[in-house]
Amino acid sequence: MHASPDMSPADAPLLGRVAAGDAAAVRECIARYGGLVYSLARRSEAGGDVEDAVQEIFLDLWKSAPRFDANIASETAFVAMIARRRLIDRRRTRGRRPSTDPVAEVPAIPDEANLPDTCAEASQAARALARLRPEQRQVLLLSICGGLSHGEIGAQTGMPLGTVKAHARRGLLSIRAALLGVQQEDLP
Amino acid sequence: MKRELTETQMFRAQDLLLARATVGLSDAEAAELAALGADEDLSFDLAAAAIDLATLDPRDLEAGLPPGLADKVLGAAGVPPASMSMSSIPTTLAGVMPPRPLPVRPAAGPPEVAPVTSLDEARAKQQGKKRSRAAVIGWLAAAACLALAAGAWLWASGQKPADQVATVPVEPPPAEARAKLLASAKDAATLAWTATPDPAAKGATGDVVWSASEQRGYMRFVGLAPNDRTQLQYQLWIFDKDRDEKFPVDGGVFDVSSTGEVIVPISAKLRVTDATLFAVTVEKPGGVVVSKRERIVVTAAPRAS
Structure with missing residues (x-):
């Protein structure tokens, strides 16, 4: 999915060293990805225990470090994926939606001039999101970033449940295709 | 996808993968995805x-x-803050290091070599091997030295029993789970505790059961002094042959509520490949990342082969 761009030493993957038990790499990892993990936890745990979530995510990350494969994803995307999995588990355990806000906000998509340089996947996803139909994008963002269930998205947007599901499916397949660099129709 | 799927199966697998990426899967759904051979599709x-x-x-x-x-995240991983000199560690008890690679699918590239990134680490790596046995011996020696301080102060007198046996919730009850582990895990070893002269350990007996294959275990105590969890808590440390012994794995903080038999599940924070020593210390509430080894109450080690 991911072809590693040229990396400066500051961007060199850390997880291999973490997996090898390098304490310095653990510290660097926390310094490099702390903001990312904290941001994701705060987004998902609104009103919850963000600090607890952050600690759980990093523990998962240490355990998952040996599984990181730079040929599949950037390290940043891998960290975000691990974080998302833990946050989703926490939401499921709580059995409630992450936010107490009555209406979840749809985050803004950066325009072409302000694409995120966090990692290649982020800018590719931003471009692909911009190409989606507005209602598809809205459903996808409420689902991915807002943590809403399809039913909750339907209630918030007034869309029928079947429509929400279809938009979520088509939307995520489009982003996935963009990341894989192929036409969606060519994918299994 | 691992195997050829029908169109219907493909659609179902995509549904499950989409659900996993957004709202998560139930155990049944996760099993279904695995049965479709699609669970490794990230x-x-x-x-x-x-x-x-x-x-x-x-x-x-x-x-x-x-x-x-x-610092909390570092503490949970058992890694000392960067400001702490590694040379100070031999006189203290560090926490745990990140895990060794688990048996997972191989990475595409060659294995990475962990570079030395600081003078302290270089020193620690050079000294690590030499200290591999010395650290364990040091622990046992430290426990023995506590005999000199025995009686200097009484610990458990007048303290209220804690209201729970262990801080780690388990199901089924620990005694039943321990028995099941002993029955089911072929590698489950039972190691008897050796009490130190620490007042809290006076007359304490028991054992520790540990299975490396299941990464689970239980401590059993009889006669270990009950603690007031608002003042002090017990903490288990596990030394692993595959890790630098300066960095034992944190086995969890726990309480003891009575001098009768108490069984406490072990909560190893990281994988333990080959346990060489179990040691219980008395620490401040919540436990510590770096123990001063001032109070070691019991230790257990496999017999040398």
Whole structure:
């Protein structure tokens, strides 16, 4: 999915060293990805225990470090994926939606001039999101970033449940295709 | 996808992968995805992660963790803060290091060599091997030296029993789970505790059961002094042959509520490949990352082969 761009030493993957038990790499990892993990936890745990979530995510990350494969994803995307999995588990355990806000906000998509340089996947996803139909994008963002269930998205947007599901499916397949660099129709 | 799927199966697998990436799966759904051979497909999860990444404020990403939280995360991993000199560690008990690679699918590239990134680490690596046995011996010696301080102060007198046996919730009850582990895990070893002269350990007996294959275990105590969890807690440390012994694995903080038989599940924070020593210390409430080894109450080690 991911072809590693040229990396400066500051961007060199850390997880291999973490997996090898390098304490310095653990510290660097926390310094490099702390903001990312904290941001994701705060987004998902609104009103919850963000600090607890952050600690759980990093523990998962240490355990998952040996599984990181730079040929599949950037390290940043891998960290975000691990974080998302833990946050989703926490939401499921709580059995409630992450936010107490009555209406979840749809985050803004950066325009072409302000694409995120966090990692290649982020800018590719931003471009692909911009190409989606507005209602598809809205459903996808409420689902991915807002943590809403399809039913909750339907209630918030007034869309029928079947429509929400279809938009979520088509939307995520489009982003996935963009990341894989192929036409969606060519994918299994 | 691992195997050829029908169109219907493909559609179902995509549904499950989409659900996993957004709202998560139930155990039954996860099993269904595995049965379809699609559970190792990360492309949907990575696509969802990329969407999150695309919509986060870059300033937040650069901000790092709030003050104090980074130290908590380091503490949970058992890694001393960067400001702590590694040369000070031999006189203290460090926590745990990150895990060794688990048996997972091989990475595409060659294995990475862990570089030495600081003088302290270089020193620690050079000294690590030499200290491999010395650290364990040091622990036992430290426990023995506590005999000199025995009676200097009484610990458990007048303290109220804690209201729970262990801080780690388990199901089924620990005694039943311990028995099941002994019955089911072929490698489950039972090691008798050796009490130190610490007042809390006076007359204490029991054992520790540990299975490396299941990464589970239980401590059994009889006669270990009950603790007031608001003042002190017990903490288990596990030394692993495959790790630098300066960094024993944190086995969890626990309480003892009575002098009768108490069984406490072990909560190893990281994988333990080959346990060489179990040691219980008395620490402040919540436990510590670096123990001063002032109070070691019991130890247990496999017999040398």
